[in-house]
Amino acid sequence: GAGVSQTPSNKVTEKGKYVELRCDPISGHTALYWYRQSLGQGPEFLIYFQGTGAADDSGLPNDRFFAVRPEGSVSTLKIQRTERGDSAVYLCASSFGGREYTEQFFGPGTRLTVL
Amino acid sequence: QQQVKQSPQSLIVQKGGIPIINCAYENTAFDYFPWYQQFPGKGPALLIAIRPDVSEKKEGRFTISFNKSAKQFSLHIMDSQPGDSATYFCAAGGGSNQFYFGTGTSLTVIP
Numbered sequence: 001g002a003g004v005s006q007t008p009s010n011k012v013t014e015k016g017k018y019v020e021l022r023c024d025p026i027s028g029h030t031a032l033y034w035y036r037q038s039l040g041q042g043p044e045f046l047i048y049f050q051g052t053g054a055a056d057d058s059g060l061p062n063d064r065f066f067a068v069r070p071e072g073s074v075s076t077l078k079i080q081r082t083e084r085g086d087s088a089v090y091l092c093a094s095s096f097g098g099r100e101y102t103e104q105f106f107g108p109g110t111r112l113t114v115l
Numbered sequence: 116q117q118q119v120k121q122s123p124q125s126l127i128v129q130k131g132g133i134p135i136i137n138c139a140y141e142n143t144a145f146d147y148f149p150w151y152q153q154f155p156g157k158g159p160a161l162l163i164a165i166r167p168d169v170s171e172k173k174e175g176r177f178t179i180s181f182n183k184s185a186k187q188f189s190l191h192i193m194d195s196q197p198g199d200s201a202t203y204f205c206a207a208g209g210g211s212n213q214f215y216f217g218t219g220t221s222l223t224v225i226p
Contacts, residue, residue: 004158031212042121042204042216043159056213091158097212104214106151106158 002026004107006092012113013082021077021110023092031097032075033104034067037089049075050097082114118142119207121217128195129225136190136220138205143186145209150179150190153202153219162203163190195224 005024013019025032031050035043045059049069057067064082069075079086089111093104121138128134138148146167151159165172165179165188172179176193192199205217 033212040219042119042206042219043214044216045213048212059213093158095212103149103161103164106160108156108158 004092004094004105006090006107006110008110009108010111010113012115014115015082015084017082017114019079019082019112021079021090021112023075023077023094023107025073025075025092025094026105027073029094029096029105030072031095031102031104032069033093033095034075034077035091035093035106037091037109039088043091046077079112082112084114087112087114117218118215119205119217121205121220123220124218125221125223127223127225130195130197132195132224134192134195134199134222134224136203136205136222137187138189138207138217139185139187140207140215141186142207142209145207145215147208148179148181148188149206149208149214150177151204151206151216153204159204192222195222197224197226200224 007022033048034046037043047067048056052072064080066078089109091109093106095102095104149164150162152162153159163174163177167183178191181188202219206214208214
């Protein structure tokens, strides 16, 4: 079956603009995660959804970042008033969720460049 | 503060060698330790994972060694192949579904 897909694969924007990044999880996965990966670093947790609700948004760096998952499937990460420091690869992952750890399947990421 | 410290930053081995990547953590609440492999332009993919109730786990050519008292764990790749050349990340999780990743090790296996 299809894996996690993310669109666009690359996004170049100007400082101060608004961007939306989309994630399509694996069908049937109830848990969805957003991570940010800066060059030469490991993924950094941003937010975790269980179903439609954000179960943990403690990793969002500030109120310019927001994510939604209105129907419990596709999720959109929204970044307002982008800054050059927001440039990174934004990774989405999904899993079956539940109380026990289950494998998180990652998408290929969206490379965001803020000029 | 880096929750999981990983070393070395890069590693070069000959084909057939056994690269070893080390990670250390401080938070004793962590109870799940996965290793991920990432190729350029791709997302990380789970290789192998371990819980602290065992000291070693093997899956194919990949082995995790876990030392709970030292709060350290390592990945060994047996009979390494050029196709293993990638970046490897250790991670730790505990009490939630949030994972804390190490900074990564770039492995190059020379034919």
